Amino acid sequence: MSQHPFDTAVALQGQADGSFLGQTSPAYANMVGPFGGTTAAQMLQAVLLHPERLGDPVALTVNFCAAVADGAFTLQARPARTNRSTQHWTIELLQGDEVVMTATALTAVRRDTWSTNELPMPAVSTPQDTPLPAQRSAPMAFVQRYELRVVQGGFPLAWDGSDSGSSLTQLWVRDNPPRPLDFASLASLSDIFFPRIVVRRASPTPVGTVSMTIYFHADAAALARTGTGYLLGQARGQAFHNGFFDQTAQLWNEAGELLVTTHQVVYYKQ
Amino acid sequence: MSQHPFDTAVALQGQADGSFLGQTSPAYANMVGPFGGTTAAQMLQAVLLHPERLGDPVALTVNFCAAVADGAFTLQARPARTNRSTQHWTIELLQGDEVVMTATALTAVRRDTWSTNELPMPAVSTPQDTPLPAQRSAPMAFVQRYELRVVQGGFPLAWDGSDSGSSLTQLWVRDNPPRPLDFASLASLSDIFFPRIVVRRASPTPVGTVSMTIYFHADAAALARTGTGYLLGQARGQAFHNGFFDQTAQLWNEAGELLVTTHQVVYYKQ
Numbered sequence: 001m002s003q004h005p006f007d008t009a010v011a012l013q014g015q016a017d018g019s020f021l022g023q024t025s026p027a028y029a030n031m032v033g034p035f036g037g038t039t040a041a042q043m044l045q046a047v048l049l050h051p052e053r054l055g056d057p058v059a060l061t062v063n064f065c066a067a068v069a070d071g072a073f074t075l076q077a078r079p080a081r082t083n084r085s086t087q088h089w090t091i092e093l094l095q096g097d098e099v100v101m102t103a104t105a106l107t108a109v110r111r112d113t114w115s116t117n118e119l120p121m122p123a124v125s126t127p128q129d130t131p132l133p134a135q136r137s138a139p140m141a142f143v144q145r146y147e148l149r150v151v152q153g154g155f156p157l158a159w160d161g162s163d164s165g166s167s168l169t170q171l172w173v174r175d176n177p178p179r180p181l182d183f184a185s186l187a188s189l190s191d192i193f194f195p196r197i198v199v200r201r202a203s204p205t206p207v208g209t210v211s212m213t214i215y216f217h218a219d220a221a222a223l224a225r226t227g228t229g230y231l232l233g234q235a236r237g238q239a240f241h242n243g244f245f246d247q248t249a250q251l252w253n254e255a256g257e258l259l260v261t262t263h264q265v266v267y268y269k270q
Numbered sequence: 271m272s273q274h275p276f277d278t279a280v281a282l283q284g285q286a287d288g289s290f291l292g293q294t295s296p297a298y299a300n301m302v303g304p305f306g307g308t309t310a311a312q313m314l315q316a317v318l319l320h321p322e323r324l325g326d327p328v329a330l331t332v333n334f335c336a337a338v339a340d341g342a343f344t345l346q347a348r349p350a351r352t353n354r355s356t357q358h359w360t361i362e363l364l365q366g367d368e369v370v371m372t373a374t375a376l377t378a379v380r381r382d383t384w385s386t387n388e389l390p391m392p393a394v395s396t397p398q399d400t401p402l403p404a405q406r407s408a409p410m411a412f413v414q415r416y417e418l419r420v421v422q423g424g425f426p427l428a429w430d431g432s433d434s435g436s437s438l439t440q441l442w443v444r445d446n447p448p449r450p451l452d453f454a455s456l457a458s459l460s461d462i463f464f465p466r467i468v469v470r471r472a473s474p475t476p477v478g479t480v481s482m483t484i485y486f487h488a489d490a491a492a493l494a495r496t497g498t499g500y501l502l503g504q505a506r507g508q509a510f511h512n513g514f515f516d517q518t519a520q521l522w523n524e525a526g527e528l529l530v531t532t533h534q535v536v537y538y539k540q
Contacts, residue, residue: 065351237388
């Protein structure tokens with residue numbers, strides 16, 4: 001059985017100096033360069049594979065400082081502070097001598113506490129009752145790596161410049177082919193939403209995420225319960241102002257567990 | 271005329287090696303150590319005062335790695351990547367040889383674009399029609415530095431352990447005494463909300479913010495329009511799970527401009 005393309009993408013080679021070597025994945029290519037979600041997952045992977053890691057991911061912030069070039073990169077992950085049950089990480093992705101991405105992460109050993117989802121999963125059609133797109137013509141390879149079933153707020157069918165008044169998207173998503181959910185794939189899925197500004201305004205707009213933060217509410221048990229099931233993703237923009245808009249998003253599993261809340265700020269030119 | 275206590279708090283002394291020296295401010299003391307919002311503002315200030323800074327803040331993520339001890343600290347801000355109109359920063363706060371906080375920031379030169387608030391300010395009573403608390407007995411000094419008028423979701427009046435089912439807070443807030451809004455004070459105000467879990471459950475709970483991200487939608491013109499006016503803050507938790515909950519929050523000015531969207535993840539023990 002061949003390896004899942006996501007496992008190939010997040011495979012890193014440990015180096016003698018403690019850094020990791022990685023490669024952008026053609027299977028997760030975007031229009032230009034790699035899909036940012038996969039790059040975020042690769043940065044997290046440098047923590048997950050680190051011999052000094054304590055606990056599981058709770059928070060990850062990745063900053064897209066410059067375009068990642070197709071090819072090799074180096075990841076340097078450093079535990080900036082290790083406490084009894086929490087650990088803070090700083091991570092850099094380098095190509096040549098240039099810093100291309102920066103990141104910080106928090107890992108922690110969780111304990112059982114009172115817990116609740118305050119934000120329930122919206123009532124939407126089941127994945128099975130939500131149609132696949134009639135055609136999957138997106139030119140970017142990474143789109144083929146995800147099974148996307150849009151409930152509402154899909155990519156505009158025509159660039160008619162209309163303002164929909166809402167950037168809300170709800171969609172079901174899972175890896176294609178299906179793959180048991182883990183922290184790395186959850187990081188990648190956190191960036192699955194197409195740019196809010198094209199949902200809001202059906203107008204071609206150059207965009208690029210500049211910073212993304214992921215809060216993992218899922219622990220290992222929740223990942224195992226989710227398995228290869230679908231996630232419901234919801235995303236909306238709150239403010240669009242002079243070149244930057246934000247996105248606030250959530251990912252639930254089919255059972256309604258809120259696995260991730262995530263936010264990003266995106267450059268746009270219009 | 272004496273200096274505003276916030277200006278005293280964020281005053282930093284540049285060092286020959288490019289770092290900055292700062293001090294925790296007794297005027298912004300929390301129960302133990304300093305108010306985290308003020309510490310976040312001090313970290314941002316190391317970027318704002320840096321001679322190589324390009325543009326104004328767009329994003330800031332601060333990680334509270336360990337308790338900040340009352341007293342002096344060193345701030346090291348480094349431009350990790352400078353592009354034509356954007357700049358990515360990494361920042362560390364040190365006490366002795368220990369990393370106590372890490373942060374990343376994005377500054378940018380903004381351009382006029384199509385802009386909108388997709389999330390309108392909620393319809394609430396005006397600041398003038400929203401009463402001040404009957405007594406301001408909070409033992410923490412920093413609470414006295416803010417004029418807080420709670421619309422809904424205030425600090426519980428009694429620890430009766432009831433579950434309100436909602437962690438939503440809406441409040442008007444400004445510096446006390448009033449001070450013209452700037453990026454540093456906006457960063458501090460982004461952390462003004464009391465812990466979501468005590469709004470949700472009226473039960474004493476040890477908590478501590480571990481990571482906070484701020485997206486600045488306000489530019490210098492919006493700050494000037496806001497001046498010393500009130501901000502409407504809204505905050506809610508989305509998920510509370512095994513030791514960590516999140517908070518998603520917004521700050522609007524009285525004119526309804528969405529100045530900040532901000533998120534944090536908070537450790538809790540219960």
